Amino acid sequence: MNRPLDLPADGAHRTSVPAAISVRNLTHHFERRGEEPTLAIDDVSLDIAEGEFIALVGPSGCGKTTLLNLVAGLVPSQSGQITVRGLPVTRPSRDVGYISARDSLLPWRTAESNVCYGLEVRGVAKKERRERARAALDQVGLAGFEKSYRSQLSQGMRQRVAIARTLATEPELLLLDEPFSALDQQTKLLLENTFIDIWEKNHRTVLMVTHDIEEAVAMADRVVMLSHRPGHVIADIKVDLPRPRDAAEIRYDPNFREITHGVWELLRQEIAQLHISQI
Ligand SMILES: Nc1ncnc2c1ncn2[C@@H]1O[C@H](COP(=O)(O)OP(=O)(O)OP(=O)(O)O)[C@@H](O)[C@H]1O
Numbered sequence: 001m002n003r004p005l006d007l008p009a010d011g012a013h014r015t016s017v018p019a020a021i022s023v024r025n026l027t028h029h030f031e032r033r034g035e036e037p038t039l040a041i042d043d044v045s046l047d048i049a050e051g052e053f054i055a056l057v058g059p060s061g062c063g064k065t066t067l068l069n070l071v072a073g074l075v076p077s078q079s080g081q082i083t084v085r086g087l088p089v090t091r092p093s094r095d096v097g098y099i100s101a102r103d104s105l106l107p108w109r110t111a112e113s114n115v116c117y118g119l120e121v122r123g124v125a126k127k128e129r130r131e132r133a134r135a136a137l138d139q140v141g142l143a144g145f146e147k148s149y150r151s152q153l154s155q156g157m158r159q160r161v162a163i164a165r166t167l168a169t170e171p172e173l174l175l176l177d178e179p180f181s182a183l184d185q186q187t188k189l190l191l192e193n194t195f196i197d198i199w200e201k202n203h204r205t206v207l208m209v210t211h212d213i214e215e216a217v218a219m220a221d222r223v224v225m226l227s228h229r230p231g232h233v234i235a236d237i238k239v240d241l242p243r244p245r246d247a248a249e250i251r252y253d254p255n256f257r258e259i260t261h262g263v264w265e266l267l268r269q270e271i272a273q274l275h276i277s278q279i
Pocket residue numbers: 030031032038039040058059060061062063064065066067229
């Protein structure tokens with residue numbers, strides 16, 4: 001089978017467009033009291049162009065979330081460089097939105113008020129806050145639920161509110177940590193589609209961690225795979241599928257199946273190597 005690996009595996013995606021996110025020779029370890037430090041990622045380099053949608057995959061524990069948190073500025077970097085739009089990352093930035101698997105909505109606030117929260121923090125005037133919150137809720141298909149509290153919303157609706165809350169702040173960059181993993185299959189597909197629709201309209205730069213290979217291929221422009229821990233980039237796979245995409249329909253495309261199969265094969269080999277190295 002022709003593997004769709006037409007980009008360099010060192011992660012340095014060569015392009016003339018300036019990188020929205022640039023990671024160079026990033027290495028990170030966690031100190032553990034009384035034990036050897038854990039080397040989580042090792043010499044990772046990765047360029048993400050403005051407006052690109054990248055899915056980051058790899059075996060469990062390979063350092064995907066660590067890499068995301070380093071790019072978000074939530075974890076200080078120890079070795080190597082990370083720049084966002086040419087500026088070194090030293091702390092979390094308001095231009096960067098972060099969505100995780102857990103919705104983290106404030107239960108005493110309505111959906112609208114939750115979406116307004118990020119705008120309040122940014123000092124946006126009340127009238128504009130309300131307008132932007134309503135527009136964002138409308139975008140994620142929640143018009144009519146503005147006054148609902150978290151307890152009155154399904155898991156999928158809560159995650160929609162969380163996405164709206166981030167979108168309302170209009171971040172230049174979106175970092176997603178398994179954003180749909182806590183949802184049932186049907187809700188997941190619907191929400192993937194909502195997100196693809198929004199992304200195809202605004203083309204924000206996206207870096208999304210996922211365990212779901214089909215989700216990665218259905219949504220992203222490139223799938224970047226990390227090795228088992230310590231994670232380094234072992235493949236950078238271009239997803240040459242047409243847009244606009246429908247997360248459900250695209251799964252019937254023969255090219256989707258070929259790319260997904262290629263990614264699975266690589267992941268399978270990587271996991272097999274991990275088991276051999278542990279024997
Ligand atoms: N705060 C921490 N302290 C110590 N070790 C940590 C810490 N955070 C992560 N690690 C270790 O770093 C490695 C990478 O963890 P990370 O959560 O980034 O992996 P992951 O690829 O996102 O995992 P998964 O796919 O299972 O969510 C793991 O071995 C983990 O135990």
